[in-house]
């Protein structure tokens with residue numbers, strides 16, 4: 274069986290203690306490869322390699338760093354189909370989605386930061402009347418840790434690694450143990466791209482062991498983490514007393530506010546995507562749908578008709594809209610929310626069950642599910658389900674819509690469908706979310722700040738924000 278290997282000091286190596294974890298294919302429930310169950314020893318080896326590589330990499334010219342990152346981007350593109358197939362097999366997402374979104378975006382993450390670092394500049398301030406100038410030196414931090422989740426595996430892994438490397442840091446990174454394959458493929462192309470050994474080290478393993486060893490390592494000076502809110506809180510408890518720089522991109526429970534004056538057909542098509550893309554396993558999915566009462570019944574019947582037409586199928590089937598969920602425990606977690614719908618005052622309007630696909634009977638398939646709710650404060654609207662399950666509910670006024678939208682502990686993204694400018698401006702200002710999409714969803718410009726407020730995280734990724742996170746500013750004051 275294929276063994277995924279750690280990437281340490283430019284070499285593909287087995288874990289020191291020769292411990293391995295099973296890697297499942299969600300489309301058929303079979304173990305198809307083994308993942309290193311790395312220990313503190315492996316993390317220490319990775320740290321040593323990163324520390325040794327740091328002086329040279331942090332002094333490598335911007336031009337050279339940029340060229341290497343561009344080369345990684347091109348190599349991902351050149352090997353697109355291999356990455357696409359691996360991502361789909363490892364995660365269960367439709368091949369078509371990995372081809373259209375995940376892998377091209379991973380390549381653009383490297384290309385984007387290859388370009389961005391050439392435009393990164395620091396500030397200067399003249400202290401007028403005091404005969405002094407200040408300038409801000411922004412230097413790399415040192416060895417940094419990057420930890421990513423399973424839902425958009427290479428996409429989110431590269432979103433951290435690319436800016437960390439561009440800014441001159443060396444990296445110890447851990448992809449999710451649930452979806453490690455494309456990070457492994459990435460490690461294979463880094464040498465080909467000319468990335469010097471030790472600059473990027475990828476250590477595979479479980480969160481509470483391998484991940485914990487990265488977070489708790491006293492010399493790893495910054496942690497960029499994307500994952501669940503509870504994990505983020507645990508990481509903060511470990512890292513904060515060590516005064517590490519922390520970027521935490523956490524869970525979401527995003528509202529989708531639909532007003533009667535919207536462009537209805539466009540809204541309906543995009544709402545289908547914002548509900549169920551990637552089996553609803555995107556932190557930005559609009560899982561709470563609130564609809565203005567005058568169009569509620571129409572929306573309900575049109576939306577349900579569209580949801581019923583979605584095809585749940587094997588990820589490689591070109592007709593498939595909804596592939597497999599990522600793992601058996603996750604499938605069962607999502608299903609458990611459907612099972613409590615009634616006791617929470619909800620009514621399942623469509624979906625609600627597992628799906629069995631011929632030939633892949635042990636795969637993790639679930640019907641896209643719409644639950645109508647009457648009580649806005651219930652577990653279905655307050656807890657992150659992170660699967661193909663949305664709730665719908667009518668509202669009467671803008672104020673009520675705003676209160677419903679903000680009535681959760683999370684604050685990642687939100688979507689508004691309306692053509693009323695005043696309403697748009699009012700809601701955009703008052704919605705408690707790091708991102709507000711108006712008449713669109715998941716439209717991304719990589720220069721914009723990305724991240725959430727409240728329990729959805731601390732800090733922002735994207736554009737110059739990421740480069741600022743991965744550098745330490747120093748004020749230099751010169752008196753003349």
Ligand code: NAD
Pocket residue numbers: 420421422423424425429447448449450478479480481483484485486488499500501502504505507508522523524525555556657659685724725729730
């Ligand atoms: P998770 O928190 O279980 O795991 C994320 C990563 O952290 C994995 O690599 C895991 O191994 C590691 N980890 C777990 N425990 C750790 C510990 N004690 N120390 C260090 N590392 C540890 O999350 P998941 O189930 O992989 O991903 C789903 C979650 O990610 C959802 O909550 C989703 O909303 C969130 N997410 C957020 C964003 C965002 O940008 N805000 C993007 C995607 C996913």
